[in-house]
Amino acid sequence: MSDIRLLLVEDHEVVRTGLRMLLESQTDMVIVGEASTGSQAIAMAQELSPQVVVMDITLPDISGIEVTRRLKQLFPEMAIVALTIHEDEQYFFEMLKAGATGYVPKRAAPEDLISAIQAAYAGEVYIYPSLAKALVADFLSRAEEGPVKSAMDDLTEREQEVLRLLAEGFTNDEIADQLVISRHTVARHRENLMRKLNLHSRGELVKYAIRRGLIEA
Numbered sequence: 001m002s003d004i005r006l007l008l009v010e011d012h013e014v015v016r017t018g019l020r021m022l023l024e025s026q027t028d029m030v031i032v033g034e035a036s037t038g039s040q041a042i043a044m045a046q047e048l049s050p051q052v053v054v055m056d057i058t059l060p061d062i063s064g065i066e067v068t069r070r071l072k073q074l075f076p077e078m079a080i081v082a083l084t085i086h087e088d089e090q091y092f093f094e095m096l097k098a099g100a101t102g103y104v105p106k107r108a109a110p111e112d113l114i115s116a117i118q119a120a121y122a123g124e125v126y127i128y129p130s131l132a133k134a135l136v137a138d139f140l141s142r143a144e145e146g147p148v149k150s151a152m153d154d155l156t157e158r159e160q161e162v163l164r165l166l167a168e169g170f171t172n173d174e175i176a177d178q179l180v181i182s183r184h185t186v187a188r189h190r191e192n193l194m195r196k197l198n199l200h201s202r203g204e205l206v207k208y209a210i211r212r213g214l215i216e217a
Contacts, residue, residue: 008034015106023114037062039061052081055084057082058084081100082095085105099200102119
């Protein structure tokens with residue numbers, strides 16, 4: 001298994017140094033770059049092609065939320081894990097909406113960040129437990145909305161299968177194997193899902209799937 005190529009985006013050098021020491025000690029990770037601003041992060045991502053970006057939200061020029069949004073537009077397959085002091089729901093939901101697949105507070109144990117990076121690399125979603133409760137509460141509060149039900153009715157049976165597997169963290173290749181279809185077909189179903197449900201990221205997809213009872217929180 002090849003090393004996970006990481007880009008660290010953090011404006012505080014002391015914090016960045018600690019992250020480097022932690023992550024460089026992992027046998028399956030390699031840090032390809034470090035950025036202290038949002039503009040640096042975008043430029044380095046284009047130059048270095050990291051597989052996972054560890055993203056602070058509060059940066060001196062562009063917010064980590066906006067950087068995440070731009071990176072996902074440029075590199076849809078790039079995974080982004082938020083590592084931040086912010087634990088309020090506003091930042092949390094904004095990062096998910098921007099395309100982050102992981103959200104870890106800086107007070108979390110080192111093992112939580114490592115797990116989040118590994119999950120993101122594998123195409124899965126990692127949300128710190130205390131924040132996952134807020135996510136589920138939001139899903140449940142919207143469960144009876146009419147537009148959600150009508151949108152679900154527009155999905156074909158196969159699209160619902162793909163939705164459930166995507167939300168459970170399976171990659172396109174793994175879904176293709178399970179359903180005995182081509183990776184190209186999976187990608188087409190995924191595009192149709194996003195269009196029909198007006199979703200823009202895997203985080204939103206997970207949110208929708210939990211709300212509809214396709215997977216358990």
